[in-house]
Amino acid sequence: MSIDFLPDKPIYQQLIDRILGDIMRGTLATGEKLPSVREYAVEVGVNANTMQRVYKELEQMEITETRRGQGSFVTEDQEKIIALRNEMKEQLVTTFLQSVAAFGFTTDEIVQCLQERGGEID
Amino acid sequence: MIELKQVGKKYGSKRALNDVTLLIPRGKVIGLVGENGSGKSTLLKLMAGLLTPNTGSATFDGQLITRRIAARVAYMSDTDDFYTYFTVQQLVDFYVSQFEDFDVVKAKEILQFLNVSLHSKIKSLSKGNRGRVKIAVTLAREADIYLLDEPFSGLDPMVRDDIAKGLIRYTDSERQTVIMSTHEIREVEPLLDDIIVMRGGVVIAHESVDEIRDFYGMDATSWMVSLFKDQKERELGK
Numbered sequence: 001m002s003i004d005f006l007p008d009k010p011i012y013q014q015l016i017d018r019i020l021g022d023i024m025r026g027t028l029a030t031g032e033k034l035p036s037v038r039e040y041a042v043e044v045g046v047n048a049n050t051m052q053r054v055y056k057e058l059e060q061m062e063i064t065e066t067r068r069g070q071g072s073f074v075t076e077d078q079e080k081i082i083a084l085r086n087e088m089k090e091q092l093v094t095t096f097l098q099s100v101a102a103f104g105f106t107t108d109e110i111v112q113c114l115q116e117r118g119g120e121i122d
Numbered sequence: 123m124i125e126l127k128q129v130g131k132k133y134g135s136k137r138a139l140n141d142v143t144l145l146i147p148r149g150k151v152i153g154l155v156g157e158n159g160s161g162k163s164t165l166l167k168l169m170a171g172l173l174t175p176n177t178g179s180a181t182f183d184g185q186l187i188t189r190r191i192a193a194r195v196a197y198m199s200d201t202d203d204f205y206t207y208f209t210v211q212q213l214v215d216f217y218v219s220q221f222e223d224f225d226v227v228k229a230k231e232i233l234q235f236l237n238v239s240l241h242s243k244i245k246s247l248s249k250g251n252r253g254r255v256k257i258a259v260t261l262a263r264e265a266d267i268y269l270l271d272e273p274f275s276g277l278d279p280m281v282r283d284d285i286a287k288g289l290i291r292y293t294d295s296e297r298q299t300v301i302m303s304t305h306e307i308r309e310v311e312p313l314l315d316d317i318i319v320m321r322g323g324v325v326i327a328h329e330s331v332d333e334i335r336d337f338y339g340m341d342a343t344s345w346m347v348s349l350f351k352d353q354k355e356r357e358l359g360k
Contacts, residue, residue: 005311005312005341007335007340007341007343007344008335008339008340008341009335010331010332010335010336011311011312011331011332011335012332038290038291041290042287042290042291044312045283045286045287045290045312045313046290046312046313047151047290047295047312047313047314047315048290048293048294048295049149049150049151049295049296049315050312050315052295
């Protein structure tokens with residue numbers, strides 16, 4: 001109830017993206033402790049099972065680590081975060097390029113447009 | 123685990139449930155949706171042991187469900203049925219006297235979380251605060267199953283949000299099961315693991331929310347609308 005979710009993607013995936021975004025932007029620092037599953041579930045208004053799944057998948061991605069009895073922490077391994085950034089960047093560009101091709105734009109046209117408008121969102 | 127096998131229930135000659143077979147595992151939060159009169163309340167009451175099926179069987183952990191299941195199941199009715207001359211404190215005391223699994227400390231904690239004073243008289247509470255008290259005394263029981271009949275209905279968004287947060291905070295989704303009937307699917311969807319859809323006394327679908335989004339690429343509300351459309355077309359085609 002507390003955040004709006006997109007209708008076409010599982011809620012747990014949207015929450016994973018949200019946390020990854022926080023980590024990549026630095027809102028969640030390396031080594032920082034994440035709220036407990038229950039706390040975070042209450043905060044965003046989702047089922048605790050869903051949040052449990054989010055934490056489990058983040059751990060499997062090795063972006064967070066669980067310390068017994070202490071909770072979940074963002075990894076301190078900068079390499080992992082750099083790798084994540086690169087992977088996300090590649091994914092984003094691939095999706096974007098597919099649309100670019102589908103609409104018949106040339107790469108030059110798009111690059112020029114990106115350079116002109118790149119500063120808009122900061 | 124609750125298991126219903128080909129359950130039928132009639133009120134006089136009116137059929138409320140027809141051939142309902144359901145398996146509800148432990149540790150799930152389930153939304154029960156469907157139009158008015160589709161059998162949601164009847165289904166909840168059957169699982170709470172307040173009604174007995176005319177045909178088929180309803181069991182909990184292999185035991186036939188009877189009125190005695192009330193010791194392990196916390197049922198919250200959609201009606202207001204507290205003694206209005208009680209204070210909230212007296213209501214809590216009353217619950218202590220009725221249910222062995224009622225946790226006074228938890229009750230007070232939830233009431234505090236929801237900002238309801240123990241000294242208020244039930245009759246002087248607003249509708250929203252009565253809704254808060256209702257969910258508080260229900261969740262204060264350490265039950266195996268919580269059956270909630272329309273916990274959000276007729277309440278303003280702030281109360282609905284409070285109730286949702288109370289539900290997440292004060293139930294343990296690893297070992298407790300929550301089944302709630304609701305019309306507010308869009309709002310309630312993030313709280314759910316599964317959705318059970320009823321129509322005319324029949325369960326027409328039982329799906330996980332993630333599956334609906336993954337497989338059909340839509341949220342629960344749109345999925346339900348398309349489900350009903352399909353059903354109607356099928357009926358017309360007959």
